[in-house]
Amino acid sequence: MKKIAIFGVGLIGGSLALCFKGKPGITVVGHSIRESSAAKYLERGVVDHATTSMREAAEGADFIFLCVPVGNLAPYVRELSSMNLKPGCIVTDVGSTKASVAESAREVRLEGATFIGGHPMAGKEQSGVEAASIYLFENAFYVITPDTDVPQQEVDKLIDLLKYTKAHIIQADPEKHDQIVGAISHLPHIIAVALVNQIRHYSNEDELYCVLAAGGFRDITRIASSDPVVWRDILVDNRNVLLNLLKDWNEGTSSFIRMLEEKDAEGIEEAFKEAGQFRNQLPERRKGMIHSIYECYVDVPDHPGIIGRVATELGNSAINLSNIQIIESREDVPGVLRLSFRTQEDLDRAVAKLEQIGYSVHF
Numbered sequence: 001m002k003k004i005a006i007f008g009v010g011l012i013g014g015s016l017a018l019c020f021k022g023k024p025g026i027t028v029v030g031h032s033i034r035e036s037s038a039a040k041y042l043e044r045g046v047v048d049h050a051t052t053s054m055r056e057a058a059e060g061a062d063f064i065f066l067c068v069p070v071g072n073l074a075p076y077v078r079e080l081s082s083m084n085l086k087p088g089c090i091v092t093d094v095g096s097t098k099a100s101v102a103e104s105a106r107e108v109r110l111e112g113a114t115f116i117g118g119h120p121m122a123g124k125e126q127s128g129v130e131a132a133s134i135y136l137f138e139n140a141f142y143v144i145t146p147d148t149d150v151p152q153q154e155v156d157k158l159i160d161l162l163k164y165t166k167a168h169i170i171q172a173d174p175e176k177h178d179q180i181v182g183a184i185s186h187l188p189h190i191i192a193v194a195l196v197n198q199i200r201h202y203s204n205e206d207e208l209y210c211v212l213a214a215g216g217f218r219d220i221t222r223i224a225s226s227d228p229v230v231w232r233d234i235l236v237d238n239r240n241v242l243l244n245l246l247k248d249w250n251e252g253t254s255s256f257i258r259m260l261e262e263k264d265a266e267g268i269e270e271a272f273k274e275a276g277q278f279r280n281q282l283p284e285r286r287k288g289m290i291h292s293i294y295e296c297y298v299d300v301p302d303h304p305g306i307i308g309r310v311a312t313e314l315g316n317s318a319i320n321l322s323n324i325q326i327i328e329s330r331e332d333v334p335g336v337l338r339l340s341f342r343t344q345e346d347l348d349r350a351v352a353k354l355e356q357i358g359y360s361v362h363f
């Protein structure tokens with residue numbers, strides 16, 4: 001049996017546990033600092049065993065996944081370095097930043113074990129084991145950041161296990177990871193929170209702000225509801241990268257201030273054109289960092305009224321669509337519709353219904 005120990009069975013740790021549990025020759029042990037949480041992991045059937053003893057979880061493990069907030073990673077790595085880990089054990093983490101944890105692992109020596117940083121680049125604004133899902137990583141990117149001196153055979157062991165997540169594994173340098181992920185994930189979270197708080201202040205004066213903010217505003221600020229502790233740690237850890245990104249952001253907003261002051265209509269139009277062109281050529285089908293989680297793609301014949309027909313079929317089965325969009329529609333090829341839902345249950349029911357009536361559905 002291969003033993004996989006997961007420290008912190010929350011959204012990400014719990015989703016990994018679900019991907020591994022029940023697979024041939026694998027046993028999953030969950031660790032929590034709280035007795036009540038360990039009991040909950042077992043109750044929910046997310047792990048095979050649960051313990052509050054770090055030693056019991058770590059010893060004899062073939063793989064150790066650290067799935068706690070970024071600020072706890074260094075103390076955990078240090079603690080592991082004082083234990084007798086199984087020779088050949090792979091220690092990895094799932095933190096949203098990669099440089100500092102790599103540095104902590106270099107500073108201590110994990111006797112006989114190998115540290116390989118990791119970051120499954122999928123998630124959601126909910127947290128805790130209650131939000132875990134076996135589908136979370138499917139078709140998402142999973143970045144691993146091995147140091148250059150890590151033997152390929154150790155990297156391959158981790159990649160081989162991660163196949164159960166159905167994610168696309170890519171390798172990157174930790175600093176480069178933090179720079180890019182800072183720009184495409186951490187900065188947008190800051191902007192979402194600042195924007196929501198700006199409107200929150202206005203809404204103290206007039207409740208109409210909240211009434212009217214119920215639509216598109218809610219969608220684009222979804223990530224402002226992310227876990228405060230998890231995000232506190234991410235931003236503090238990646239602060240140098242973020243300070244530079246925010247300087248660039250300030251330049252972008254200053255440019256809008258200038259265009260508005262000067263009534264530069266052409267400049268504004270140009271900014272929208274350039275942004276639209278860049279955004280429209282981003283990859284469509286891969287799960288990104290910030291995405292609508294419950295989505296599927298349906299191949300449809302290029303007939304007028306097809307959107308209405310699909311929406312009606314789902315409506316007749318009382319399945320709530322949150323969005324429907326044509327991705328491709330050309331005369332010579334079938335079109336593709338992207339359907340978004342608010343819950344996994346709605347998505348599952350929609351897929352079953354659409355397949356039952358003959359549509360081809362993919363993710």
Ligand SMILES: NC(=O)C1=CN([C@@H]2O[C@H](COP(=O)(O)OP(=O)(O)OC[C@H]3O[C@@H](n4cnc5c(N)ncnc54)[C@H](O)[C@@H]3O)[C@@H](O)[C@H]2O)C=CC1
Pocket residue numbers: 007008009010011012013032033037067068069070072094095096097119120121122123124125126127128129227230234
């Ligand atoms: N939320 C997301 O969408 C994503 C998060 N990550 C990373 O995954 C890690 C875990 O995040 P989530 O699963 O979202 O959070 P979560 O809050 O759902 O789970 C965190 C887990 O760590 C435990 N924990 C919290 N504070 C602790 C402490 N002081 N000592 C020991 N255990 C503690 C909690 O009990 C829980 O089991 C973080 O490092 C985060 O940066 C990576 C990808 C996506």
Ligand SMILES: O=C(O)C(=O)Cc1ccc(O)cc1
Pocket residue numbers: 095096120121122123124125185223289290291
């Ligand atoms: O909710 C979303 O769309 C996210 O952006 C989730 C997320 C949060 C943290 C990560 O390190 C990776 C992905």
